[in-house]
Amino acid sequence: MKSMWQRAGVVGAAWAASQSALADYAYNLQPPVSQVARDVFHLHNLIMLVCVGIFIVVFGTMFYSLFKHRKSVGHKAAHFHENTTVEIIWTVIPFVILVGMAYPAAKVVIEMKDTSNPDMTVKITGYQWKWGYDYLNDGVHFYSTLATPRGQIDGTEAKDAHYLLEVDEPMVVPVGKRIRLLVTANDVIHSWWVPAFGVKQDGIPGFIRDSWFKADKIGTYRGQCAELCGKDHGFMPIVVKVVSDEDYKAWVAKKKGIAQTAAADNGKTFKLDELVERGEKVFQANCAACHQANGMGIPGTFPALNGSKVATGPIDAHIKIVLHGGRPGTAMVGFADRLSDVEIAAVVTYERNAWNNKMGDAAQPADIAAARGGAAVAAAPAAQ
Amino acid sequence: MSDAAHAHDDHGHHAHPTGIMRWLTTTNHKDIGTMYLWFALIMLFSAGTMALLIRAELFHPGMQLMHPDFFNQLTTMHGLIMIFGAIMPAFTGFANWQVPLMLGAPDMAFPRMNNWSFWLLPVAGIMLLGSFLLPGGAVAGGWTMYPPLFIQGGVSYDLTILAVHIMGLSSIMGSINIITTILNMRAPGLTLMKMPLFCWTWLITAYLLIATMPVLAGAVTMLLTDRNFGTHFFNAAGGGDPVMFQHIFWFFGHPEVYILILPAFGIVSQIIPTFARKPLFGYASMVYATASIAILSFTVWAHHMFTTGMPVASQLFFMFSTMLIAVPTGVKVFNWVATMWKGSLTFETPMLFAIAFVCLFTIGGFSGLVLAMAPVDIQLQDTYYVVAHFHYVLVSGALFSIFAGIYFWLPKWTGHMYNETLGKTHFWLSVIGMNIVFFPMHFLGLAGMPRRIPDYALQFTEFNQIATVGAFIFGFSQLLFLAVVLKTIKGGAKASDRVWEGAEGLEWTVPSPAPYHTFETAPVVK
Numbered sequence: 004m005k006s007m008w009q010r011a012g013v014v015g016a017a018w019a020a021s022q023s024a025l026a027d028y029a030y031n032l033q034p035p036v037s038q039v040a041r042d043v044f045h046l047h048n049l050i051m052l053v054c055v056g057i058f059i060v061v062f063g064t065m066f067y068s069l070f071k072h073r074k075s076v077g078h079k080a081a082h083f084h085e086n087t088t089v090e091i092i093w094t095v096i097p098f099v100i101l102v103g104m105a106y107p108a109a110k111v112v113i114e115m116k117d118t119s120n121p122d123m124t125v126k127i128t129g130y131q132w133k134w135g136y137d138y139l140n141d142g143v144h145f146y147s148t149l150a151t152p153r154g155q156i157d158g159t160e161a162k163d164a165h166y167l168l169e170v171d172e173p174m175v176v177p178v179g180k181r182i183r184l185l186v187t188a189n190d191v192i193h194s195w196w197v198p199a200f201g202v203k204q205d206g207i208p209g210f211i212r213d214s215w216f217k218a219d220k221i222g223t224y225r226g227q228c229a230e231l232c233g234k235d236h237g238f239m240p241i242v243v244k245v246v247s248d249e250d251y252k253a254w255v256a257k258k259k260g261i262a263q264t265a266a267a268d269n270g271k272t273f274k275l276d277e278l279v280e281r282g283e284k285v286f287q288a289n290c291a292a293c294h295q296a297n298g299m300g301i302p303g304t305f306p307a308l309n310g311s312k313v314a315t316g317p318i319d320a321h322i323k324i325v326l327h328g329g330r331p332g333t334a335m336v337g338f339a340d341r342l343s344d345v346e347i348a349a350v351v352t353y354e355r356n357a358w359n360n361k362m363g364d365a366a367q368p369a370d371i372a373a374a375r376g377g378a379a380v381a382a383a384p385a386a387q
Numbered sequence: 388m389s390d391a392a393h394a395h396d397d398h399g400h401h402a403h404p405t406g407i408m409r410w411l412t413t414t415n416h417k418d419i420g421t422m423y424l425w426f427a428l429i430m431l432f433s434a435g436t437m438a439l440l441i442r443a444e445l446f447h448p449g450m451q452l453m454h455p456d457f458f459n460q461l462t463t464m465h466g467l468i469m470i471f472g473a474i475m476p477a478f479t480g481f482a483n484w485q486v487p488l489m490l491g492a493p494d495m496a497f498p499r500m501n502n503w504s505f506w507l508l509p510v511a512g513i514m515l516l517g518s519f520l521l522p523g524g525a526v527a528g529g530w531t532m533y534p535p536l537f538i539q540g541g542v543s544y545d546l547t548i549l550a551v552h553i554m555g556l557s558s559i560m561g562s563i564n565i566i567t568t569i570l571n572m573r574a575p576g577l578t579l580m581k582m583p584l585f586c587w588t589w590l591i592t593a594y595l596l597i598a599t600m601p602v603l604a605g606a607v608t609m610l611l612t613d614r615n616f617g618t619h620f621f622n623a624a625g626g627g628d629p630v631m632f633q634h635i636f637w638f639f640g641h642p643e644v645y646i647l648i649l650p651a652f653g654i655v656s657q658i659i660p661t662f663a664r665k666p667l668f669g670y671a672s673m674v675y676a677t678a679s680i681a682i683l684s685f686t687v688w689a690h691h692m693f694t695t696g697m698p699v700a701s702q703l704f705f706m707f708s709t710m711l712i713a714v715p716t717g718v719k720v721f722n723w724v725a726t727m728w729k730g731s732l733t734f735e736t737p738m739l740f741a742i743a744f745v746c747l748f749t750i751g752g753f754s755g756l757v758l759a760m761a762p763v764d765i766q767l768q769d770t771y772y773v774v775a776h777f778h779y780v781l782v783s784g785a786l787f788s789i790f791a792g793i794y795f796w797l798p799k800w801t802g803h804m805y806n807e808t809l810g811k812t813h814f815w816l817s818v819i820g821m822n823i824v825f826f827p828m829h830f831l832g833l834a835g836m837p838r839r840i841p842d843y844a845l846q847f848t849e850f851n852q853i854a855t856v857g858a859f860i861f862g863f864s865q866l867l868f869l870a871v872v873l874k875t876i877k878g879g880a881k882a883s884d885r886v887w888e889g890a891e892g893l894e895w896t897v898p899s900p901a902p903y904h905t906f907e908t909a910p911v912v913k
Contacts, residue, residue, distance in 0.1 A: 040766075050757050065745070108761065156450055
């Protein structure tokens with residue numbers, strides 16, 4: 004029995020070698036760049052081979068019968084039925100084949116689940132509809148959003164090569180390092196999937212699940228969210244840049260510099276048009292998916308902001324909704340944890356001064372800081 | 388129809404209501420079976436139209452025809468309506484017509500409950516289809532209804548929960564009826580192990596339904612209270628767990644898969660011996676294989692959840708138990724092939740669909756085996772590979788067996804032969820169209836296209852275009868099926884009592900068309 008599956012393994016490996024030359028065409032599993040993905044690739048080839056073999060034997064027999072045992076060629080029906088020996092044979096043989104398949108599969112399962120001894124850990128959070136990355140060892144944090152322009156999706160612009168598989172801020176990791184992933188989600192279930200690494204892990208709100216990969220080739224690898232997470236499920240890709248160790252260190256240093264500049268901005272006061280300009284970018288990245296670039300929302304599903312009571316009403320209430328979310332049960336979540344004071348100030352100001360909303364007032368980072376503090380005090384008694 | 392009813396009245400030993408009241412108040416298993424089948428056909432066309440809209444949007448990369456949210460509504464409702472509105476009611480329709488005829492029983496055990504279990508269905512069907520008109524549109528969270536996404540939706544989500552409850556009630560009542568009929572109303576001498584295999588598969592299916600429908604009802608009720616009454620079954624912030632829903636759902640959902648295919652096994656096991664003119668090879672092993680599949684189906688549910696991040700031991704257990712199901716399924720396929728072996732085969736339309744079923748269902752079984760391997764599944768979970776897999780088992784499996792069954796028994800039901808040329812044309816268009824739609828989806832899934840996305844990256848374009856062309860061929864071919872059925876009801880060559888040369892069983896001893904009341908005195912089976 005053991006030799007049987009080993010033989011099958013050898014044939015499978017030969018098949019895999021012939022396949023890898025063709026692997027660039029989009030009809031097979033993507034070329035693997037981690038050991039786990041390679042093992043999955045070979046496991047798939049092996050079981051495909053077994054299935055094709057069984058298919059040919061069983062349906063070869065059936066089609067022989069369909070041609071030879073037909074009434075139109077004068078075949079008379081035999082009347083045999085029930086044969087215990089035959090029935091035992093065709094129960095036992097599949098069982099033995101399955102045991103032969105289960106053994107290599109179990110080895111890969113154990114390999115995939117072994118998240119011990121990582122070189123670094125990254126926490127990945129799924130949001131509707133973007134990914135957040137926290138580098139727990141290096142203190143880097145950022146969000147990663149679809150970079151494909153709206154015009155390409157709507158067909159007013161030509162689509163580029165990485166249409167729907169490109170992001171503003173890719174995840175960057177060093178080559179040849181064991182990277183442990185802590186995957187979770189903020190709102191609904193998402194699934195972080197990069198086929199080339201053989202990793203697909205659901206992000207479950209309120210829980211953390213781990214997975215790992217070790218990429219063994221420098222390059223850019225692309226994946227997508229794999230769990231239906233609402234309207235823009237198809238528009239939250241994953242891009243991972245695998246770089247050399249030095250490039251990774253340089254990238255970490257650069258990201259930290261940007262974070263310091265952003266922190267300094269929180270203490271400043273801005274002019275109205277500065278806030279509107281910055282707010283438009285924040286709006287496009289965070290709000291336009293539902294409320295739409297023209298501020299009109301989607302009737303019946305997502306409310307319009309153009310002329311809305313919130314965006315043209317008291318500014319404190321407006322800030323509160325952006326910070327802490329809308330009515331419970333709606334898709335409007337709070338952005339208190341996701342956006343900095345200056346970003347929230349900018350987007351609130353933008354919403355109050357864009358389209359037909361000509362409020363002329365501005366929220367400053369200091370107002371947001373105050374609203375954050377105030378809310379914490381207000382929430383404390385309510386919790387009791 | 389009302390003319391026929393009038394004619395019946397004139398003979399009048401008891402006064403039947405006429406017109407719509409005949410159908411609303413009927414307790415006759417044949418009337419109810421007919422209504423189930425028409426309801427299933429209407430739902431098939433509704434959900435099929437949704438599938439064509441989905442395929443039309445996916446013909447080109449980019450958003451052309453609809454908004455992503457409407458796309459999600461279409462995929463969700465296509466799934467819910469096909470499963471609960473088309474396939475399940477169609478099989479119940481077959482059970483209503485055939486189980487009493489095959490057992491030599493005058494009717495189902497509980498005729499009034501039978502009426503009630505049918506008439507619940509149109510109510511649920513109208514709720515589901517009508518939810519497209521509500522503010523926010525129909526449910527867009529996937530037919531699997533995973534929270535927390537399902538908690539976010541509008542009023543149509545609550546309406547869908549109610550519809551699922553109603554359809555579950557209908558299924559449970561239908562199952563009670565079928566079990567009671569089979570266990571108590573067989574003709575003298577017709578022991579369980581002499582019963583036609585269709586009755587056996589339905590008996591086992593009915594037990595699966597009674598065991599799992601309440602589980603689904605529990606799961607959707609928890610969704611309802613989480614949505615409306617502040618409970619936190621599936622909300623981690625309140626101590627709940629979103630993954631618990633998936634465990635409960637798939638504890639229903641995996642046996643449900645067999646609910647959708649065991650009656651198909653039964654239909655095909657009636658048809659193949661008839662056209663091979665040779666008894667079913669291993670009757671007893673077919674019965675045991677069906678029972679084994681049903682029992683194993685309760686131990687495999689978490690193979691739908693390998694990517695949620697289960698412990699190694701659970702992954703291994705669910706992988707092994709899932710692979711084990713291939714053994715009894717293999718026994719069935721070998722039995723069908725052995726039944727054809729050295730028969731005297733003819734290829735009328737029912738047989739063509741049955742042979743296509745055996746071949747193509749097995750392809751779906753093989754892709755199921757590929758998916759059973761947990762590491763491979765983790766790559767392929769939620770991709771088009773899975774879409775290809777379950778459409779091979781549900782379209783070329785369940786749906787093709789329904790077509791086969793309709794062509795097989797329609798002459799008995801209507802008294803007319805269908806047009807063989809048109810039937811065969813329908814078969815070839817369906818089988819070719821079906822493979823053009825779903826075979827390329829294997830490649831899309833392997834290459835990395837997620838399912839349930841309204842727009843896709845450019846490397847997936849060609850296979851999506853092929854699939855869309857196939858979908859339109861397959862979809863529009865079904866209008867031909869409708870035409871064949873209507874033509875056969877209106878007229879055609881007179882069908883003999885036995886209809887098919889190789890037909891065996893009590894249903895072929897009554898006249899064609901089967902009279903309104905059959906087996907008022909029980910036949911004796913030797």
